[in-house]
Amino acid sequence: MQVDRLDHHALRALLEWQVELGATEAICDAPVNRYEVPAKAPRIAAEAPAPASPATSPAVMPAAAPSAAPDQDAVAAAQAAAAGAATLEALHAAIAAFEHCELKRGARNTVFADGTPGARMMVVGESPGRDEDLQGRPFVGRAGQLLDRMLDAIGMARTHPEPDQGVYITNIVPWRPPQNRDPTPQEIAMLVPFVARHVQLADPDILVLVGNIACQALLGRKGITRLRGSWTEALGRPALPTFHPAYLLRQPHLKRASWHDLLMIRARLRQQEARE
Ligand code: URA
Numbered sequence: 001m002q003v004d005r006l007d008h009h010a011l012r013a014l015l016e017w018q019v020e021l022g023a024t025e026a027i028c029d030a031p032v033n034r035y036e037v038p039a040k041a042p043r044i045a046a047e048a049p050a051p052a053s054p055a056t057s058p059a060v061m062p063a064a065a066p067s068a069a070p071d072q073d074a075v076a077a078a079q080a081a082a083a084g085a086a087t088l089e090a091l092h093a094a095i096a097a098f099e100h101c102e103l104k105r106g107a108r109n110t111v112f113a114d115g116t117p118g119a120r121m122m123v124v125g126e127s128p129g130r131d132e133d134l135q136g137r138p139f140v141g142r143a144g145q146l147l148d149r150m151l152d153a154i155g156m157a158r159t160h161p162e163p164d165q166g167v168y169i170t171n172i173v174p175w176r177p178p179q180n181r182d183p184t185p186q187e188i189a190m191l192v193p194f195v196a197r198h199v200q201l202a203d204p205d206i207l208v209l210v211g212n213i214a215c216q217a218l219l220g221r222k223g224i225t226r227l228r229g230s231w232t233e234a235l236g237r238p239a240l241p242t243f244h245p246a247y248l249l250r251q252p253h254l255k256r257a258s259w260h261d262l263l264m265i266r267a268r269l270r271q272q273e274a275r276e
Contacts, residue, residue, distance in 0.1 A: 070189035074100035078190050082197035088117055091201060095174050095194050101187060103127075107175035109136035113198070115158035116166030120269060122204035123147070124195065126213040126244065127173035129180055138169050143246035147210075150245065150258065154266040164273070168202050170195070172217045188217045199235045205272055207237050208265060211244030229261050231268070240265060 077100055085091035096110040104110070111128040114137045123139075131141035139147050151157055151167055160166045172195055173183045183191075195217065199207065209215050212222045218234040219241070221227060227241040242261040243254055 068185060070186055071100065074186075074190040075193065078193040082193040085197060085201070088113070088198070088201050091194065091197055098194075100190055101175065103173065103175035103177055103183070103187060106178050108133050110174050111136055111138050111171060111176075112174060113168060113170040113202075114138050114140075115168040116160070116163065117168055117202055118163075119166040119168040119202075120164060120205040120272075121156065121167050121208060121265065122199065122202055122206070123167060123169045123208045123210060124199075124214045124218065125169070125171045125210050127171050127180075127183055128176040129246075130176065132171075133176035138171050139245075142249060143244070146245040146249060150262055153259070154262045164269075168204060170198055170202075172213055183213060185216075188213070192217050196235055199237065204237065206265065206268060207234050207239040209234060209239055209241045211247065215241050229257065229264070231264070238268065240268075 081094040081098060085094045092112045111132050125139060129141050132138055156165045156167050158167050172188060173191055177183055209218060212224045215224060215227055216222045224241060224243060228243055232239050240261060243258050248255055248258055
């Protein structure tokens with residue numbers, strides 16, 4: 001197809017077709033105009049060019065390795081903003097106004113929380129995906145639908161007529177990372193103060209950490225296969241690491257282990273209820 005002969009409407013229809021197929025993002029930070037005439041046409045060498053020195057050729061220069069150190073200014077700003085929030089609404093507003101995290105610029109919405117504030121169980125996930133970014137609510141895509149079925153299996157739900165059986169849900173990262181990449185350690189470090197305050201204000205009896213990123217952020221440990229299924233402590237509360245529902249969608253044979261974790265959650269909540 002000769003794209004240069006197509007009119008505006010045909011080009012627009014082609015673009016819409018690609019978006020429908022799911023090609024909704026530019027791969028680079030900014031779109032590249034591949035039709036732009038270069039300022040200087042590349043010289044076509046008559047003979048094989050001398051090999052470029054890898055140390056000097058810009059085309060093969062590796063990107064500068066990102067610093068692994070947390071951005072202390074951003075962490076301090078997050079701590080101050082989180083500490084200043086006296087309610088969940090104020091915390092939501094403080095996160096939405098936080099300008100230190102680049103992820104915010106690529107996101108449509110700040111995805112804060114869903115479910116029952118003050119619920120006995122709080123689920124902490126990783127970061128919003130496409131559906132969550134569009135709707136502004138955590139866990140609404142396929143993984144979220146599986147999470148809902150998992151909760152239902154133990155008689156719980158985001159909102160439940162019995163307040164004790166409600167669940168509150170959030171993520172470590174409130175903005176969708178580009179191409180759903182993992183958040184970096186620096187991003188996690190500057191967002192954890194908000195999560196810590198979120199947990200304090202929501203005040204659940206137990207935390208359920210779904211997937212590696214939640215464990216990395218709140219336990220300082222990764223390796224969900226080893227961590228899952230054993231109670232530990234995060235932010236001063238009982239916490240159970242378990243598989244992320246998105247992982248279960250890819251590895252359905254792990255649902256058996258996940259069911260075991262769900263039963264542990266139900267038993268723990270019942271035990272606490274009996275003590276109260
Ligand atoms: N995965 C997550 O960890 N959180 C969401 O909100 C959606 C998918």
